[in-house]
Amino acid sequence: MNVFGAIVARDTRLALRQGGGSYWTLLFFVLTVTMFPLGVGPDLALLSRIGAGVLWVTALLAAMLSLDRMFQADFEDGSLELLSLAPLPLELTVLAKAAAHWLTTGLPVTVLAPLLALMLAVDPAAFPVLMLAMLIGTPILSLIGSIGAALTVGIRRGGVLLSLLVMPLYVPALIFGVLAVQAALDGLTPRPHLLLLGADFLVALAITPWLAAAALRLNLE
Amino acid sequence: MAEYFAMGGFAWFIWPAYVVTLGFMLGITVSTLRGLKADRRTLAELEKGAPHRQRRQAAAGMTAAQADAPQGVARDA
Amino acid sequence: MANLHWLANPGRFLRIAAVVLPWLAAATAVLLAVGLWLALRAPQDATQGAPAKIMYMHVPSAILSMTIFGAMAFASAIALIWRHPLADIAAKASAAIGAGFTASCLITGSLWGRPSWGTFWVWDARLTSELILFFIYLGYIAIWQAIEDPQRASRAAAIVALAGSVNLPIIHYSVVWWNTLHQPPGLMQGRTDPSMAVPLLTLMGAFFLFYVTLLLWRMEREIVGRKIRQFRLLRAQA
Numbered sequence: 001m002n003v004f005g006a007i008v009a010r011d012t013r014l015a016l017r018q019g020g021g022s023y024w025t026l027l028f029f030v031l032t033v034t035m036f037p038l039g040v041g042p043d044l045a046l047l048s049r050i051g052a053g054v055l056w057v058t059a060l061l062a063a064m065l066s067l068d069r070m071f072q073a074d075f076e077d078g079s080l081e082l083l084s085l086a087p088l089p090l091e092l093t094v095l096a097k098a099a100a101h102w103l104t105t106g107l108p109v110t111v112l113a114p115l116l117a118l119m120l121a122v123d124p125a126a127f128p129v130l131m132l133a134m135l136i137g138t139p140i141l142s143l144i145g146s147i148g149a150a151l152t153v154g155i156r157r158g159g160v161l162l163s164l165l166v167m168p169l170y171v172p173a174l175i176f177g178v179l180a181v182q183a184a185l186d187g188l189t190p191r192p193h194l195l196l197l198g199a200d201f202l203v204a205l206a207i208t209p210w211l212a213a214a215a216l217r218l219n220l221e
Numbered sequence: 222m223a224e225y226f227a228m229g230g231f232a233w234f235i236w237p238a239y240v241v242t243l244g245f246m247l248g249i250t251v252s253t254l255r256g257l258k259a260d261r262r263t264l265a266e267l268e269k270g271a272p273h274r275q276r277r278q279a280a281a282g283m284t285a286a287q288a289d290a291p292q293g294v295a296r297d298a
Numbered sequence: 299m300a301n302l303h304w305l306a307n308p309g310r311f312l313r314i315a316a317v318v319l320p321w322l323a324a325a326t327a328v329l330l331a332v333g334l335w336l337a338l339r340a341p342q343d344a345t346q347g348a349p350a351k352i353m354y355m356h357v358p359s360a361i362l363s364m365t366i367f368g369a370m371a372f373a374s375a376i377a378l379i380w381r382h383p384l385a386d387i388a389a390k391a392s393a394a395i396g397a398g399f400t401a402s403c404l405i406t407g408s409l410w411g412r413p414s415w416g417t418f419w420v421w422d423a424r425l426t427s428e429l430i431l432f433f434i435y436l437g438y439i440a441i442w443q444a445i446e447d448p449q450r451a452s453r454a455a456a457i458v459a460l461a462g463s464v465n466l467p468i469i470h471y472s473v474v475w476w477n478t479l480h481q482p483p484g485l486m487q488g489r490t491d492p493s494m495a496v497p498l499l500t501l502m503g504a505f506f507l508f509y510v511t512l513l514l515w516r517m518e519r520e521i522v523g524r525k526i527r528q529f530r531l532l533r534a535q536a
Contacts, residue, residue, distance in 0.1 A: 144461075144465075147457065147461050151441065151454050151457060151458065152444075154445075155444050155445065158444065161437075161440055161441070161444055164433070164436065164437045164440055165437040165440075165441065165458060167433070168430045168433040168434050168437065168462075168465075168469070169461065169462070169465045169469075171430055171469045171472060171473065172465070172468045172469055172471075172472035175472040175473065175475065175476045176472060176475075179475070179476065179479065196472070196475070200468060200472075203464070203468065207461075207464055208461075211457050211460060211461050214378070214453070214457055215454060215457050218450055218453045218454060218457075219450075221450075228348040228351065229347060229348040230348075231347070231348040231349050231413055234349055234352065234409045234410065234412055234413050235348060235349065235351050235352055235409075237409055238352040238355045238356065238405070238406040238409045238410065239355055241355075241402055241405045241406060241409075242355040242359055242402040242406060243355075245398045245399075245401070245402050246398075246508060249394065249395065249398055249512065250512060250515075253512060253515050253516050253519060254515065256519055257515060257518060257519040257522065260519055260522040260523055260526060261522055263526055264522050264525055264526050264529070267526060267529040267530075267533075268529075271529065271532075271533075
């Protein structure tokens with residue numbers, strides 16, 4: 001468990017360091033959300049209707065954009081090989097790296113989401129649900145993303161391929177996440193959507209470490 | 222007959238559906254068989270020129286494709 | 299499991315395929331011809347009219363697109379767990395067929411949608427799931443192309459197929475859930491008349507036989523291709 005915590009701490013520190021990429025991801029998130037009102041017009045009624053969807057799709061893109069740094073640097077300088085020889089099973093190493101990825105992308109995006117939702121004229125009454133949904137949903141993005149990141153780690157310019165592989169698998173998180181916010185906005189209970197989102201998270205948590213570790217092993221041979 | 226093919230005015234939706242599906246099936250069959258034929262010819266030429274030992278190794282490499290150790294090539298080296 | 303290993307020898311596989319293939323191909327052709335004949339002279343659907351004839355292409359394509367992905371995921375699991383040498387060849391050989399049927403399902407669906415909905419595309423639950431399935435097929439094919447060494451590519455692709463197969467039911471369920479909350483109409487409402495069921499089942503059988511036939515041909519091609527690759531490697535070594 002010590003090693004697990006050490007990997008999480010190290011990766012988080014590296015991402016937060018100047019030039020580590022975490023800030024850029026957040027900046028990308030804010031910038032892309034800003035593009036939507038410019039694209040569809042400043043009509044507040046329209047923006048409030050699509051606001052939740054815009055935030056979720058953008059969060060998805062931001063998470064995806066930063067996935068390649070999950071294993072790439074460690075793969076290139078050989079530290080991934082060392083990590084695979086460490087007493088910690090590779091499955092848990094993958095989990096630690098996904099956790100660090102979430103801490104430096106999913107979590108800040110969740111914190112920023114209400115601010116941007118305000119700019120998109122989303123009713124503040126739905127903010128707690130929005131944040132709760134993102135809190136449950138963004139770890140799914142990091143977990144499923146770890147499979148894609150592990151598969152493409154040895155492929156030159158694998159970034160586009162990575163998004164092609166990962167994006168279809170993000171569909172359930174996107175749907176349940178947006179529907180929860182939508183239900184709250186319509187004055188309905190978001191509970192079933194949040195529960196389904198939670199179920200999707202548990203499935204991702206149970207399955208992705210095995211697949212991602214298998215993918216890493218094949219790239220380390 | 223012409224009336225049948227007009228499909229009650231829906232000919233432009235119905236026949237393209239058949240053309241797309243059956244066209245795909247025909248297309249992929251033709252391309253697979255052509256490729257197979259070409260590949261068989263290439264393999265036959267390679268086998269003709271190769272010594273017996275090499276031929277066996279190529280076949281072994283194929284069978285052991287999933288084995289962990291690099292096959293054929295390594296033995297040859 | 300014993301049978302699986304008995305079939306694992308590519309040489310034996312090729313000999314069996316050579317015996318079976320002519321019969322399979324002939325059966326496919328006959329069943330396809332009979333199915334088409336039955337479909338084209340079947341009575342028109344009372345409620346949906348002539349456009350329902352598209353069903354005979356759309357439904358078998360849809361079923362095959364899903365069956366083939368299931369077969370690919372199964373073969374991938376066998377390839378990954380038991381390192382069965384033919385399983386990854388079967389999975390790879392299936393992908394293009396499955397992607398083609400998925401595309402055919404989408405195109406025929408939108409051609410059917412135009413007369414029934416008034417637009418070529420509606421975000422109907424089944425069409426949307428099918429579209430996402432198509433993207434997963436493309437990802438699977440892309441990873442085979444991205445990694446040059448067939449051994450490593452096969453394992454990477456198997457992981458993609460397994461991740462896809464685990465997620466597909468969840469994706470389908472989430473899309474249905476999303477869709478029922480937005481309430482658009484679906485294709486094929488109501489029951490199918492028996493006069494349409496016979497041609498439909500015949501065509502499904504024909505499409506399935508087509509898949510098996512083509513799969514064997516494509517597997518043979520892959521085996522020959524790998525032998526060629528092996529030869530070239532040996533040659534470069536010498």
